[in-house]
Amino acid sequence: xxxxxxxxxxxxxxxxxxxxxxxxxxxxxxxxxxxxxxxxxxxxxxxxxxxxxxxxxxxxxxxxxxxxxxxxxxxxxxxxxxxxxxxxxxxxxxxxxxxxxxxxxxxxxxxxxxxxxxxxxxxxxxxxxxxxxxxxxxxxxxxxxxxxxxxxxxxxxxxxxxxxxxxxxxxxxxxxxxxxxxxxxxxxxxxxxxxxxxxxxxxxxxxxxxxxxxxxxxxxxxxxxxxxxxxxxxxxxxxxxxxxxxxxxxxxxxxxxxxxxxxxxxxxxxxxxxxxxxxxxxxxxxxxxx
Amino acid sequence: xxxxxxxxxxxxxxxxxxxxxxxxxxxxxxxxxxxxxxxxxxxxxxxxxxxxxxxxxxxxxxxxxxxxxxxxxxxxxxxxxxxxxxxxxxxxxxxxxxxxxxxxxxxxxxxxxxxxxxxxxxxxxxxxxxxxxxxxxxxxxxxxxxxxxxxxxxxxxxxxxxxxxxxxxxxxxxxxxxxxxxxxxxxxxxxxxxxxxxxxxxxxxxxxxxxxxxxxxxxxxxxxxxxxxxxxxxxxxxxxxxxxxxxxxxxxxxxxxxxxxxxxxxxxxxxxxxxxxxxxxxxxxxxxxxxxxxxxxxxxxxxxxxxx
Numbered sequence: 231x232x233x234x235x236x237x238x239x240x241x242x243x244x245x246x247x248x249x250x251x252x253x254x255x256x257x258x259x260x261x262x263x264x265x266x267x268x269x270x271x272x273x274x275x276x277x278x279x280x281x282x283x284x285x286x287x288x289x290x291x292x293x294x295x296x297x298x299x300x301x302x303x304x305x306x307x308x309x310x311x312x313x314x315x316x317x318x319x320x321x322x323x324x325x326x327x328x329x330x331x332x333x334x335x336x337x338x339x340x341x342x343x344x345x346x347x348x349x350x351x352x353x354x355x356x357x358x359x360x361x362x363x364x365x366x367x368x369x370x371x372x373x374x375x376x377x378x379x380x381x382x383x384x385x386x387x388x389x390x391x392x393x394x395x396x397x398x399x400x401x402x403x404x405x406x407x408x409x410x411x412x413x414x415x416x417x418x419x420x421x422x423x424x425x426x427x428x429x430x431x432x433x434x435x436x437x438x439x440x441x442x443x444x445x446x447x448x449x450x451x452x453x454x455x456x457x458x459x460x461x462x463x464x465x466x467x468x469x470x471x472x473x474x475x476x477x478x479x480x481x482x483x484x485x486x487x488x489x490x491x492x493x494x495x496x497x498x499x500x501x502x503x504x505x506x507x508x509x510x511x512x513x514x515x516x517x518x519x520x
Numbered sequence: 521x522x523x524x525x526x527x528x529x530x531x532x533x534x535x536x537x538x539x540x541x542x543x544x545x546x547x548x549x550x551x552x553x554x555x556x557x558x559x560x561x562x563x564x565x566x567x568x569x570x571x572x573x574x575x576x577x578x579x580x581x582x583x584x585x586x587x588x589x590x591x592x593x594x595x596x597x598x599x600x601x602x603x604x605x606x607x608x609x610x611x612x613x614x615x616x617x618x619x620x621x622x623x624x625x626x627x628x629x630x631x632x633x634x635x636x637x638x639x640x641x642x643x644x645x646x647x648x649x650x651x652x653x654x655x656x657x658x659x660x661x662x663x664x665x666x667x668x669x670x671x672x673x674x675x676x677x678x679x680x681x682x683x684x685x686x687x688x689x690x691x692x693x694x695x696x697x698x699x700x701x702x703x704x705x706x707x708x709x710x711x712x713x714x715x716x717x718x719x720x721x722x723x724x725x726x727x728x729x730x731x732x733x734x735x736x737x738x739x740x741x742x743x744x745x746x747x748x749x750x751x752x753x754x755x756x757x758x759x760x761x762x763x764x765x766x767x768x769x770x771x772x773x774x775x776x777x778x779x780x781x782x783x784x785x786x787x788x789x790x791x792x793x794x795x796x797x798x799x800x801x802x803x804x805x806x807x808x809x810x811x812x813x814x815x816x817x818x819x820x821x822x823x824x825x826x827x828x
Contacts (some may be wrong), residue, residue, distance in 0.1 A: 266636070267630045267633070268639060269578075269633075269634070286524050314816065318609065318816040320819075322819065326574055326576070326629050326630070327570060327574055327576055327770075327774070328770070328815040328819055329747075329768055329815075330576045330630070330633055331576070331579075331811060331815050332812060332815050332816065334578065334763070334766060334811075335754055335761075335763075335767075335808050335811040335812035335815070336764045336811075336812065337802075338759065338811075339805065339808040339812065340807060341759070341806050342801060342808060345801055346801055346802070346805065367549040377695065401811060449655070450759070451561045453641065453759065454641060454727075455636075456638060456641070457634075457637065457638030457641050457642070457737075460634045460637075461638070465632075466633075493649075495645065495648060495649050495656075496645065496649060498641050498642065498644075498645045499642045499645040499646065500640040501637075501638065501641075501643075502638040502639060502641060503642075505634070505635060505638050506623055506624070506635065509623060509624050509627060509631055509635060510623045510624070513627050513631070
């Protein structure tokens with residue numbers, strides 16, 4: 231085992247981990263804080279990727295910029311989805327089977343519509359930072375991994391600030407802690423949850439831009455991320471942003487080491503191993519409070 | 521109705537179905553009918569866990585494909601009669617269900633659902649990397665020259681085998697409904713905490729349901745290699761199996777054995793027709809839209825319309 235190979239695997243694992251954190255943060259909000267099992271989250275990420283692709287291929291817009299512009303649209307989409315979910319499932323107390331099937335259906339519909347519109351070809355974007363690579367000694371820092379990682383950490387930092395400093399952010403945390411108590415204070419948890427779910431879907435937009443910068447995208451690729459996202463979310467302790475970032479980095483490194491030393495086709499299995507081990511040994515996550 | 525009477529009736533119905541198919545005497549009827557029957561088994565199997573105990577399994581493709589790939593392996597090392605292969609394939613899938621269930625069923629139901637979803641990806645990764653069964657290139661399976669009945673028409677034989685499996689799975693699903701086991705399942709579905717407190721062995725019952733459900737899915741998958749004659753991971757693990765299998769009971773109604781059958785026959789036939797007349801991608805879109813529409817607007821499925 232050569233040393234620079236190991237070093238490179240570690241560094242690219244860390245960078246990919248930063249990207250995984252952006253992919254997971256939405257689920258950290260929806261699943262971790264609001265208790266909504268949104269398994270369709272990766273499908274919205276792919277939707278973000280395709281929007282970045284359209285903007286980039288027709289007008290030459292930077293993919294990240296395009297998706298930042300789309301944030302309000304994704305926020306509205308998320309609020310609309312939560313509205314349906316709330317009326318049809320949460321108020322009926324029927325989230326376990328039909329609520330899950332609802333999101334599964336959304337996942338599938340998004341995928342099939344993308345296939346019908348764009349076909350199953352791999353799509354990619356162009357941006358000045360996709361080609362070049364920085365070299366620090368023996369270590370390579372591909373900009374196409376570095377940029378998403380840095381922007382992702384920045385966004386998560388902002389989101390953390392928003393959650394802890396603003397009125398709405400604190401309200402969301404209150405819902406996460408005890409919706410019944412909130413109702414007793416005469417506040418409406420559904421409204422706060424709607425805003426928060428909108429936020430979680432909005433993060434998918436930017437994560438989609440990162441995804442298509444890092445690798446070419448086709449409609450069914452989102453499925454590979456379901457296991458990863460929930461593995462990270464559970465391992466990081468539900469709803470903890472810092473925990474999710476650390477867990478994402480750990481998963482990124484282990485996947486990168488697996489890909490380097492055993493072959494990339496084995497990498498998807500790593501996330502599942504993580505998920506199973508976490509669920510079996512420590513369901514509250516490594517950084518969980520309980 | 522007593523179980524024996526019911527089974528006799530079921531066999532009569534199955535006999536009639538086969539008789540009609542023989543009367544039409546068109547190879548495509550058997551070809552399309554096989555797929556519909558396969559979904560009757562899958563939907564019934566899913567409902568044993570999903571409808572009776574309330575635990576959602578998204579890893580249908582994994583259980584189904586494990587059965588199929590067991591057949592590929594057996595076909596290569598020790599050819600044997602198809603029903604025997606199906607038993608072994610079902611056993612393999614049942615054990616996988618037991619293992620996944622043992623690790624995740626002690627937690628909240630959502631964790632089990634997520635774990636099964638992720639499991640499908642992993643089993644696919646394992647198969648893709650296993651060159652003995654063809655890896656990502658896929659495996660070609662040569663059908664035996666002679667089928668045991670019907671002067672060697674293998675599709676008719678496969679149709680009959682799947683019909684038999686449908687009868688068995690439906691009979692078992694209905695028998696469970698009115699047994700101690702079924703009442704235990706229903707108790708888990710309605711209030712797991714209360715069930716546990718009144719002495720229902722919840723974990724053991726859930727494991728039984730998972731193993732049974734997974735086993736039947738494996739059995740439904742076992743004849744697949746002989747049906748398609750070429751099997752690769754992308755088609756064996758296709759998400760459409762999962763979507764169809766979940767949509768069928770939810771559309772038909774999850775509360776009784778008849779719901780999955782209604783769903784499977786309706787959706788399965790609809791899809792066969794839509795695939796031929798429109799396109800297969802669009803027919804899948806219809807299934808997805810129907811699934812979402814039904815879970816929102818008709819939570820008790822089609823059966824719920826008649827039970828007012």
